[in-house]
Amino acid sequence: MKIMFKKPPSSPAPPPDRSTHIRFSALCAGYPGRPVLRQVSADIGKMTMTALVGPNGSGKSTLLGVLAGVIKPTSGDLLRSGDRPPAFVPQRGAVGDALPLTVRQTVEMGRWGDRGPWRRLTARDHGTVNAALDRLAIGDLAPRQLGELSGGQRQRALIAQALAQESDLLLLDEPTTGLDPEARESIGTLLTTLVTEGATVIQATHDLATARTADTCLLLQDGHLTGQGDPDQVLTTAALAGA
Numbered sequence: 001m002k003i004m005f006k007k008p009p010s011s012p013a014p015p016p017d018r019s020t021h022i023r024f025s026a027l028c029a030g031y032p033g034r035p036v037l038r039q040v041s042a043d044i045g046k047m048t049m050t051a052l053v054g055p056n057g058s059g060k061s062t063l064l065g066v067l068a069g070v071i072k073p074t075s076g077d078l079l080r081s082g083d084r085p086p087a088f089v090p091q092r093g094a095v096g097d098a099l100p101l102t103v104r105q106t107v108e109m110g111r112w113g114d115r116g117p118w119r120r121l122t123a124r125d126h127g128t129v130n131a132a133l134d135r136l137a138i139g140d141l142a143p144r145q146l147g148e149l150s151g152g153q154r155q156r157a158l159i160a161q162a163l164a165q166e167s168d169l170l171l172l173d174e175p176t177t178g179l180d181p182e183a184r185e186s187i188g189t190l191l192t193t194l195v196t197e198g199a200t201v202i203q204a205t206h207d208l209a210t211a212r213t214a215d216t217c218l219l220l221q222d223g224h225l226t227g228q229g230d231p232d233q234v235l236t237t238a239a240l241a242g243a
């Protein structure tokens, strides 16, 4: 799949090879009157874990929004392999606490991309939803209202919704922020397992320990990509001092 935006004709992005899941080049994006991402380029390999790091306001959520297709770049190229849209888990605060939805209904929404919001779910859809609930160990929470859950429980429900989409590309915005160490570790382990099972995972994180376990780190500073590659090489004291 290729999505092209306005770009100078002299800078064509070469097609990605088969090991690349996403390639973006010279991406610029932001909000009305507020440019954020400035000429951001990277290749994300298939079946890899990428950590998106950088200070508050550096553009991590904006980049995830662009990769998820919810923010339209103002220029640049974005190429993505695979036919299924990415599954996107936004930052905790971005999901309304007062939504009158049960956990099961929340996870069922992950099937809407295939089924549409008004069609009855098939037996296979229900199987996929149950498997996602089980995978996040929240089957017992299925009848509970989303708004009455703890932060960690709600985060599990949102990740289960993403799994129910059966996408091979998972985008998560600070999935473990505010969670206790045990919850952080179990979500981290799950994400690593998903990569070994075939998924490509990109997560924004402020947790440097998590970032150091990723295959690749992208360091954003003021909308510029100032480092990318092996976490040990990107997360240096000097680089972080500037972050």
Ligand SMILES: Nc1ncnc2c1ncn2[C@@H]1O[C@H](COP(=O)(O)OP(=O)(O)OP(=O)(O)O)[C@@H](O)[C@H]1O
Binding pocket: 031, 032, 034, 036, 054, 055, 056, 057, 058, 059, 060, 061, 062, 063, 204
């Ligand atoms: N909806 C919006 N409208 C206008 N400006 C926005 C909007 N969302 C974010 N911004 C601005 O865009 C810039 C980048 O924000 P973004 O949320 O991408 O940063 P971030 O790196 O994810 O930050 P954090 O670590 O705090 O989550 C910030 O200056 C922010 O104020």
